[in-house]
Amino acid sequence: MYTKKIEEDLDCGIRVAAKVFGGKWKCCILDAINRGINRPADIGRYITDASARVIEMQLAELLFFGAIEKCAGEGFPKRTEYRLTPLGESILPILAQMDRWGLSHSEFIKERQRELENAEV
């Protein structure tokens, strides 16, 4: 895990939230686990854009901050499975709200993004 050189202010709720589920792939991982995809390798196959390494690292952080828990799987080859803890579940409504907001404005934002890219050629 990274050690920061610049002090971070955990009295601001938003910064606390960003620390726990603010990484590039953490929201996707929480979403995947919530959908029942709970083995590392499966999560990796589900989120094809992220490397296996980053998934491991972000799983480790989610685990460390108690959003998920690690347990032995049920089936025959006993493999690692991750599950949401109550803390992790309490994040889901926020993710849903952010996703709804983003989707309802995505066309507008994409259009602005295209303008930006064309201007920069």
Add this chain to the structure above:
Amino acid sequence: MYTKKIEEDLDCGIRVAAKVFGGKWKCCILDAINRGINRPADIGRYITDASARVIEMQLAELLFFGAIEKCAGEGFPKRTEYRLTPLGESILPILAQMDRWGLSHSEFIKERQRELENAEV
């Protein structure tokens, strides 16, 4: 504004949200403007931890993506003022929810953070 080398997926609502208000200080800036602190210099004095430059840059991005608008101030020395647009206002409930979540778990997260720091000495 930065141009990314790795393609970003704006079909995911959460990524769209992160793009618009995901910077380190954008939430604070939106909060400040919402509280009626709307001139750049005042925002800079309000958010003392951030440099003037980063506030300018993040104001420019919020402006570009339409979360705030720029207008001439009312008073005698006509200075720049920023205001929330309807799009910017629609972000506020999400920030409030994130802040509430973060504050209600901040003691637990701070404790974990302390453990991490002690372990790394």
Add this chain to the structure above:
DNA sequence: ACAATAACCGAAAAAAGATTCGGTAGGGAT
């Protein structure tokens, strides 16, 4: 026994993002 898969880790490199520094230009005050 052997190949394949899973889970995981360290370290280097690359990319993204934030900060610092050194400017410009305009208006107001003395």
Add this chain to the structure above:
DNA sequence: ATCCCTACCGAATCTTTTTTCGGTTATTGT
């Protein structure tokens, strides 16, 4: 005229985060 404050901006630098790469160990299927 000079000084200060405001609003900006470009570029270099530094920090943080992500990615890539090359491993280890254990387990499973053949």
